Amino acid sequence: MDVTLEAASLIDRVSALVDAAKAAGADAADAVAVRDRSTSVSVRLGKVESTEASEGDDVSLRVFVGQRVASVSATASSDPKVLAERAVAMAKVSPEDPYQGLADAALLAKAVRDLDLYDATAVSADQLKEDALEAEEAALAVPGVTNSSGSGASAGLGGMVLATSHGFLGQYVGSRFSRSASVIAGEGTGMERDYDYSSRLHFSDLDSPEAIGKSAGERAVRRLNPRKAQTGEVTVIFDPRVARGIAGHLAGAINGASVARKTSFLRDMMGKQVASAAITVIDEPARRRGQASRPFDGEGVDGQTLTMVDKGVLNHWFLSTSAARELGLTTNGRGSRGGSSVSPSSTNLSIEPGEQSPEALIASLRSGFYVTEVFGQGVNMITGEYSRGASGFWIENGALTYPVSEVTIASNLKDMFLRMVPATDLDRNYGTAAPTLLIEGMTLAGS
Incomplete structure (x- = not known):
């Protein structure tokens, strides 16, 4: 696939949209085209369950008439003049919004950096099928695994072209590849399910199908014959898979849009201690081959x-132009396009590693709860209240002993951040990354 030629056609379309908006009476405008291509195969018990292929080119136009704004979205083949006239007509009858507008021209990227986001490797549907079957076969070979929930593989790309009426024109494209396996261990009411997966921008960086399947099977078997734990206060250690969710809650709490709406429990905490001194959080939009990188x-x-x-x-909120203006600040380049709207978000966010290995954190506890999965929607981002169903393993005398399920862990995120201790095992191959995290003083509700 020649992505250069494909991008050129989208550049022409967004440029035409901006020109049409100005001709229709807009004071300013920007247009974005989003391209998506994907192929995926899922299998179960050695048979293909589905093969899917999709592709789409969508455009959106945002126009400003004074302090009024309106947006429209359509397919890339739509008539620019018709879309522009509709958007301007909508803007003229919209309420005024003093915070909307294009980003300051001085802040725009002067050159689009090559972040090595695109891998041209062509992966056929047959190859995806073979990878999915190999992952499932490896998982079913693990002693104790009794059934498959399915395995899959996918390949695709996504790209964006942006044009503005004050002279910006840029585009980038990123590839994506993934493999996954999910299996069941045990029989009857004693069945347990678990999974593993790998997702990367470059095909050669993916974990092997065999490794993914074996890991999924071993994780499921380890969960067999769980017990409940006694209710009480407990030190919790979050597996990195779950710790990434904790990092995501922190990202949500320091989102400038939430702060402006007063829906964040950290809204009054700029410049103050919000986490333990062991916690440093980095956001890096230009990391090479980063899952959430963008130039x-x-x-x-x-x-x-x-x-x-x-x-x-x-130190910072995540800020887009409108969120920054509402807070009396300047955008820091965290505006994320969602169709025709822009809102702030993190990019490659990571809780930086600490000084102790995960094994050392576990060994330091006479008793505790090592959490490998949480579920439920019990997180209140306005108050910070945190209550989730959980499963994992009980820690006794510095070692993981027996599996635990059907318990609830609770605290407040404000307290959790202040008691947080990170381990050394940070894996940056995720858009939101975190190492193993230890948090003292949580409440466990069990038997």
């Missing part, structure tokens, strides 16, 4: 690496 944000702004939390002290 410019949804408004064309050149985002730089930011230390969001430095030794526990909150």
Whole structure:
């Protein structure tokens, strides 16, 4: 696939949309085209369950008439003049919004950096099928595994082209490849399920199908014959898979849009201690081969690496242009395009590693709860209240002993961040990354 030629056609379309908006009476405008291509195969018990292929080119136009704004979305083949006239007519009858507008021209990316986001490797549907079957076969070969929930593999790409009426024009494309396996161990009411997966921008960086399947099977078997734990206060250690969710809650709490709406429990904490001194949080939009990397944000702004939390002290919000203006600040290039709207978000966010290995954290506890899965929606981002169903393994005398399920862990995220201790095992191959995390003083509800 010649992505250069495909991008050229989208550049022409977004440029035409911006020109049409100005001709229709807009004071300013920007247009974005999003391209998506994907192929996926899922199998179960040695048979193909589905093969899917999709592709789409969508455009959106945002126009500004004074302090009024409106947006429209359509397919890339739509008539620019018709879309522009409709958007301008909508803007003229919309309420005024003093915070909307294009990003300051001085903040726009001057050159689009090559972040090595695209891998041209062509992966056929047959290859995807073979990878999925190999992963499932490896999982079913693990002693104790009794059934498959399915295995899959996919390949695709996604790209964006952005044009603005004050002179910005940029585009980038990123590839994506994935493999996964999910299996069941045990029989009857004693069955347990678990999974593993690998997702990368470059095909050669993927974990092997055999490794993914074996890991999924071993994880499921380890969960067999779980017990409940006694109710009480407990030190919890979060497996990195779950710790990434904790990092995501922190990202949500320091999102400028939430702060402006007063829906974040950290809204009054800028410059203050929000986490333990062991916690430093980095956001890095231009990391090479990063899962969430981008050479410019949804408004064309050149985002730089930011230390969001430095030794526990909150330094920044995630800001788009509108969120920044509402807070009396300047965007830091975290505007994320969602169709025709722009809102702030993190990029490659990571809770930086600490000084102790995960094994050392576990060994330090006489008793505790090692959490490998949480479920339920019990997180209140306005108050910070945290209550989730959980499963994992009980820690006794510094070692993982027996599996635990059907318990609830609870605390407040404000307290959890202040008691957090990170381990050394940070894996940056995720858009939101975290190492193993230890948190004291949580409440466990069990038997």
